[in-house]
Amino acid sequence: MIGAIAKRLFGSANDRYVKLLHPLVKEINALEPEIEKLSDEELRARTPQFRERLDKGEKLDNLLVEAFATVREAAKRTLGQRHFDVQLMGGIILHRGMIAEMKTGEGKTLVATLAVYLNAISGKGVHVVTVNDYLARRDSEWMGQIYRFLGLTVGCIVPNMDNAARREAYACDITYGTNNEFGFDYLRDNMKFRLEDMVQREFNFAIVDEVDSILIDEARTPLIISGPAEDSSELYASVDKLIPKLDPETDYEKDEKARSVAFTEVGQERIEALLTESGLLKEGSLFDTHNVSLLHHSNQALRAHALFERDTDYIIKDDKVIIIDEFTGRMMEGRRFSEGLHQALEAKEGVTIQKENQTLASITFQNYFRLYPKLGGMTGTAMTEAEEFQEIYKLEVVEMPTNVPVVRKDNDDEVYRTAREKHEAIIKLIGECQKRQQPVLVGTVSIEKSEMLSEMLKKAKIPHQVLNARYHEQEAFIVAQAGGPGAVTIATNMAGRGTDIQLGGNLDMRIAQEAAGIEDEAARAAKVAEIKAEIAHNREIVHTAGGLYVIGTERHESRRIDNQLRGRSGRQGDPGASSFFLSLEDDLMRIFGSERMDGMLQRLGLEEGEPIIHSWVNKALEKAQQKVEQRNFEIRKNLLKFDDVMNDQRKVVYEQRKELMQAETVQDTVRDMRYETLEEAVSTAIPTGSLPEQWDLDGLHVNLRRLTDLDLPVQEWAKEEGIAEPEILERIIKASDSRMAEKAANFGPEIMRMAEKSILLQVLDQQWKDHLLGLDHLRHGIGLRAYGQRDPLNEYKREAFDMFGAMLDEVRQTVTAVLSHLEVRSNEAPESLAPQERPRELHEGRQDPAFAEQGRQEAAAQGQGNLAGQATVETRQAAAKVNPNDPGTWGRVARNAACPCGSGKKYKHCHGKL
Structure with a gap:
């Protein structure tokens, strides 16, 4: 009660934050008359001036007002569009690394240009992430006009591009692409053997369009590059x-x-x-x-x-x-x-x-996007997921006001007893709308249900268009014309995002479709004028009919997806209406005890075809949806905790690979590996403080032959009086050094160095691949440990850490053994020792059964209360106290820093060594 009164008096925290943006917007507006007077060349010259100021130490925030004013003017000259004040606010939010929630039709694509330009001035690269390839291409060409006008370069990443084209696109100031393409390029880069083959630069700043779809809906399954096990x-x-x-x-x-x-x-x-x-x-x-x-x-x-x-x-x-x-x-x-x-x-x-389709590389979207030092996002629906954005990505959501007040009428849900009655009511409403020439957008939850509804409309002889998620470009054209008089469009929820439904029709799309092939200028101008007149006439008809009517055929588990559908109507102050139709046979209603409700409604005498309509029903459904979303959030959060364990290891391996590729020679690294391997072999066979009769000399002899290809008389050495472990180790290392020096002399130093780097990278990749497979298998069954009152997450952390240590030991041993046995024929070309690219029969995928299975097991374990308090400890514990005995508390340790274990060695020579 007190909170409600305070909110009415002072406004919400969101309102107060938005209010703080007004002074900046006034400053940008104040510059407009001055900027308008500049010639095109003078406007373009502002970019190098901004860069020069950055080089001298000025901060991006100091350039914000001038840069935004520059972009606004460039947009007016290239696109004929001027940023509204609320769009300037949205740009500020994006630049500050936050999420701007802006209603559909508020021009989010144009908003992004402000923050993109400002952050691209530094030359470090800005990534703009879209939900599909069509939008990536469209936006890079459409908004690219502004950037190119101001002297910036723009690239676009799409499937089937070769390495050179990708590298060129990433080298641009601004790069457009889908979340999948950016993620797979990151994984592919970390499977390359030469730095010059890598395509991505260091991460700087990314803006994610439809941020809720990419960072939440699509974050349920990781990106995976897999391939058949190399062994047939x-x-x-x-x-x-x-x-x-x-x-x-x-x-x-x-x-x-x-x-x-x-x-x-x-x-x-x-x-x-x-x-x-x-x-x-x-x-x-x-x-x-x-x-x-x-x-x-x-x-x-x-x-x-x-x-x-x-x-x-x-x-x-x-x-x-x-x-x-x-x-x-x-x-x-x-x-x-x-x-x-x-x-x-x-x-x-x-x-x-x-x-076995073995995982070669894998990453979740959560961990990929957390690689960016600064991340911003925009969508029409984010407030409902604000908690998840904050907890997982440390992203705040700010709800932006609309440029013109929304006048759409949102009707209460209509609940019917059966799906048949519901569908009959929907068909009846569509028929009524069409008679008064009001356009209708019908949202369904699946392609199957959209096709079923289409058959019913055909029987009722109602012309309509059906959309699904297969052809993005076709969708954009159809959705663009869905605002025509009497148009009926059935769409799954994946369809139509990124394209506005404009009342009367979309002028640009109509011109692209109907006037593109006309070469004669006069004929083309006449056609464009005809289309404009027709759209203006149609807009009047649709306005009079009540604007776009959005019909939802059932509620989703997530309220956010319902809001996305509803938000297609009522853009920029247009009239509109929305209604959701439900039945007790719908999935969501069935889950929440519809049998009892059905019996009650029959006893109350609810007649055939009569719906229940009440605001209380809306509130009850909203609470049900919140519960389902909370459960899904917990599952995603648990999956991320498990992936964080692998992510810490992945960062160590990828960083080490990069260091190895950058190094001119890895001679010191492989020598250290050999010494550590031999030291371990000797200490295993000759434990400290043991008597000579307890030594396993036969085992040491076999092991040394495997590791060094040397037949050393360790049994004879042991018979010498006063000899101990250090002397034996010294002789073994000396013999091994002599053998490797002999090889280097025979092969030539250049070939030997090339062989060392090639073998080290190949062995590291092979062991990492096997390690990923082992982690997959571990994750499959770890949830069952909850039945033994053990926390699966802590068990997974412990075993994964042990497995990682074993993997590093195996890398050292294998590199030592392979180099010791290495033979290079005189007729063998040096190129044969160069690291080879991976075979091309790779598969890129989004399905990881292990993750889905783990989610089910975690949910089951939580539901049965078998855990004595489910662990809520995040793997990323930067703020936690460092425990020298628990590597899990160390966080990210610099390679040359002292090892947190207290050994006195550098981290790369201690716990971070290969």
């Missing part, structure tokens, strides 16, 4: 047939304690001979760089045969290899061994070798 089923089966031909006594050494196995020198020659006989090894040695994949298959097949036993480590069931948990003895359905080992076991047992 046939190759697994072919290599598998060769392993039984090996002699266990002479061809390989097995260490059961360490669960490792390695070929002996005799075994290497034997497997090479078998591979050559079978036609799998075409040329050279198994250890040549181009045969790395074959070596990997051979090693995995050997592991499958020598280390894993059926009915002990796994069982065969329903034509599948199912892992048995070594601790519980239970089957681990849905889990698979990584790095191709599972396929090797499938080949060994003769079951179907599963093809």
